Amino acid sequence: MAGSNPNAKPMDLTLKVWRQKNRETAGQLVTYPMKGISPDMSFLEMLDVLNDDLSVRGEEPIAFDHDCREGICGMCSLFINGRAHGPERGTTTCQLHMRHFNDGDTITIEPWRAAAFPVHKDLVVDRSAFDRIQQAGGYISVNTGGVPDANEIPIPKIIADKAFDAATCIGCGACVAACKNASAILFVSAKVSQMSMLPQGKTERKTRVENMVAQMDIEGFGSCTNTGACAAECPVGISLENINMMRREFISAKATSENLA
Amino acid sequence: MGRKIVMSITGLFLCSFLVVHLIGNLQLFNNDGGEAFNIYSRFMGTNPIIRTMEFVLLAGFAFHIYDALVLTRRNKAARPIGYANNHPEQNSTWSSRNMGLLGTVILVFLIIHLWNFFVPARFGGLEGVVIDDVEYENLYLRVVESFQVWWYVAIYVVAMFALAYHLIHGFQSAFQTLGLDHKKYTPFIQMFGYAFSVIVCFGFAIIPLYFFFFFR
Numbered sequence A: 001m002a003g004s005n006p007n008a009k010p011m012d013l014t015l016k017v018w019r020q021k022n023r024e025t026a027g028q029l030v031t032y033p034m035k036g037i038s039p040d041m042s043f044l045e046m047l048d049v050l051n052d053d054l055s056v057r058g059e060e061p062i063a064f065d066h067d068c069r070e071g072i073c074g075m076c077s078l079f080i081n082g083r084a085h086g087p088e089r090g091t092t093t094c095q096l097h098m099r100h101f102n103d104g105d106t107i108t109i110e111p112w113r114a115a116a117f118p119v120h121k122d123l124v125v126d127r128s129a130f131d132r133i134q135q136a137g138g139y140i141s142v143n144t145g146g147v148p149d150a151n152e153i154p155i156p157k158i159i160a161d162k163a164f165d166a167a168t169c170i171g172c173g174a175c176v177a178a179c180k181n182a183s184a185i186l187f188v189s190a191k192v193s194q195m196s197m198l199p200q201g202k203t204e205r206k207t208r209v210e211n212m213v214a215q216m217d218i219e220g221f222g223s224c225t226n227t228g229a230c231a232a233e234c235p236v237g238i239s240l241e242n243i244n245m246m247r248r249e250f251i252s253a254k255a256t257s258e259n260l261a
Numbered sequence B: 001m002g003r004k005i006v007m008s009i010t011g012l013f014l015c016s017f018l019v020v021h022l023i024g025n026l027q028l029f030n031n032d033g034g035e036a037f038n039i040y041s042r043f044m045g046t047n048p049i050i051r052t053m054e055f056v057l058l059a060g061f062a063f064h065i066y067d068a069l070v071l072t073r074r075n076k077a078a079r080p081i082g083y084a085n086n087h088p089e090q091n092s093t094w095s096s097r098n099m100g101l102l103g104t105v106i107l108v109f110l111i112i113h114l115w116n117f118f119v120p121a122r123f124g125g126l127e128g129v130v131i132d133d134v135e136y137e138n139l140y141l142r143v144v145e146s147f148q149v150w151w152y153v154a155i156y157v158v159a160m161f162a163l164a165y166h167l168i169h170g171f172q173s174a175f176q177t178l179g180l181d182h183k184k185y186t187p188f189i190q191m192f193g194y195a196f197s198v199i200v201c202f203g204f205a206i207i208p209l210y211f212f213f214f215f216r
């Protein structure tokens, strides 16, 4: 394999994987011994190998979410050995490599656990709650028309950088998975603050934060107790600052909003 | 989020109460056979402003505890199935994850504490003592007697550990809940909160220990 490490010895592992037929049935952890796993494999490639084996044996392959496999789409998930996206910080599961594990390790793989993220099948959870929160206000309404000149609206560099940092949230849900309360506040705050910081987003800032927070509660996410687990496990390093910014948005919106409903 | 804001405001209000309560209690260290403390205790029991604040304090506790219950239950319901393998210690502090447990320890302590000191002081049941020809209720005597009992002292010390850990997370958490964070001030708030929690709880815990070990 190109770029592979000649010293890397293949590893034998024991996987304990959550298997669940569908939403209605109860699941359980199933043990799979694995032999000869290259440390150069990504975690998902390792699961691909297992799934090939299972198919050959006529067993149902393990369902897990993935798409880009380069850390940008937010589709991959997996709670690996007690940590969202595995033991490495700042990494999505697709970017996690087997060299971070040792020969003989037992690896437990579970789906994100949250009432708002019901398990579809095996390791796949339904994250459409995030979509509904976005639909509640995570957008900017603009009139179509002539294309405005670039740089027409001045934005201070610091603000632009902060908004951009918040915009890097890939919507993976690791924050919810890691939080002891299954709170979605880091995700929601990234979406709220990113837009409310920029001039184009200020028009709708009050209704945005009110509606998105309301939807977050409707979806059944827990309430934040400031443990900081979300930011520690977020693969793209969304900062806790966003949460506090959203709280300021929320408090000032509630204090001044015309929307009394 | 509204409930959490109430928790943070009541939580900080309760912190301010702790300061007043501790300063008052320091009079127990006066070597005057409890004169200053008993006069202070009469003042606290009769002054109309203090009596009003007593109800505000009660309401503060009530809201804080009620919202704690509601939120803690909601948070439990948000994850009906837990993880078989979970390592939260690698991403958050123990106290931040156990505020409900720490709060419950404080609540149990509060009930014992109020039953032993507040109820007799407010509703009668204490012996009298004469200071400068005026009859006072001898709350000081009750304090001295109570703190001769080793397990009673132990309850206090354990409860103050719980309070300290509750506040080490809670103090700075309350500011975050209110959205009050800023690169300039947050490090100070965190440091202050830590020092506040340790000093105040140490101050409270030292009282029963003092009476147990040095006052027989």
Ligand code: HEM
Pocket: A224, A225, A226, B004, B007, B008, B009, B010, B011, B012, B014, B015, B018, B064, B065, B068, B069, B072, B099, B100, B102, B103, B104, B106, B107, B166, B167, B169, B170, B171, B173, B174, B175, B177
């Ligand atoms: C003198 C007594 C107490 C003080 C000074 C105090 C103070 C605080 C503070 C400052 C917070 C942080 C609020 C926030 O993060 O927004 C807090 C949170 C909390 N308190 Fe208390 N509290 C006290 C008693 C209690 C009691 C008796 C209970 C429970 C029965 C309790 C349960 C909680 C819970 C569950 C939280 C939530 C933790 C969080 O969301 O971060 N507290 N408290």
Ligand code: SF4
Pocket: A168, A169, A170, A171, A172, A173, A174, A175, A176, A186, A187, A190, A230, A233, A234, A235, A236, A237, A238
């Ligand atoms: S805030 Fe981070 S952990 Fe949460 S959804 Fe966005 S990228 Fe994932």
Ligand code: FES
Pocket: A065, A066, A067, A068, A069, A070, A071, A072, A073, A074, A075, A076, A092, A093, A094, A095, A170
């Ligand atoms: S598969 Fe796209 S981020 Fe992991």
